[in-house]
Amino acid sequence: xxxxxxxxxxxxxxxxxxGTGTPTxxxxxxxxxxxxxVFVMQHYDGDAPINIGxxxxxxxxxxxxxxxxxxxxxxxxxxDTSKPDGMPRNGSTxxxxxxxxxxxx
Numbered sequence: 001x002x003x004x005x006x007x008x009x010x011x012x013x014x015x016x017x018x019g020t021g022t023p024t025x026x027x028x029x030x031x032x033x034x035x036x037x038v039f040v041m042q043h044y045d046g047d048a049p050i051n052i053g054x055x056x057x058x059x060x061x062x063x064x065x066x067x068x069x070x071x072x073x074x075x076x077x078x079x080d081t082s083k084p085d086g087m088p089r090n091g092s093t094x095x096x097x098x099x100x101x102x103x104x105x
Contacts, residue, residue, distance in 0.1 A: 021061030
């Protein structure tokens, strides 16, 4: 997404995005992931799998706009609905994991 938006800014073109832009994704800063892993290793002794995540989803359309705002791209987005959206939601549900580990986000 960053490359596509930056390239569109340089060339003056539009940003082509597959699907409708409505599917959501979750992002996690690598340092936060590392801290969470250390915390879980030190405080959790259970058998259940642990999901590490923020629980905050952002749509592909919102992500594109955020990247455009940061880069300074003001051109159009073209959502190619002839292409698939992919999974509607691709994020973790970490509420139970945080409770099992004895912490909270």
